[in-house]
């Protein structure tokens with residue numbers, strides 16, 4: 380099993396990408412890291428919330444230059 384990290388996965392692009400990706404890549408686990416700000420909405424990910432190959436983490440990502 381491989382794992383990918385999706386940042387901002389509860390937003391517009393991520394919430395469409397994650398179900399699409401999980402359905403087509405059965406050997407992948409997806410970790411969705413999202414702070415659930417103004418745009419994040421877990422209602423858009425209900426179809427995958429019980430998928431054992433999906434994990435949601437409410438956390439901030441920071442790019443430190």
Ligand SMILES: NC(=O)c1ccc[n+]([C@@H]2O[C@H](COP(=O)([O-])OP(=O)(O)OC[C@H]3O[C@@H](n4cnc5c(N)ncnc54)[C@H](O)[C@@H]3O)[C@@H](O)[C@H]2O)c1
Pocket residue numbers: 386387388389390391392393412413414415416417418419420438439440441
């Ligand atoms: N109906 C439509 O066609 C439609 C609707 C919305 C957006 N859009 C387009 O989609 C694009 C935006 O989509 P998107 O998915 O990139 O953005 P988004 O704003 O929809 O989602 C960003 C996600 O990242 C999270 N996030 C942001 N900063 C974070 C941080 N530091 N740590 C953790 N989480 C963080 C937010 O909580 C959110 O869930 C734009 O081009 C916009 O015009 C289109």
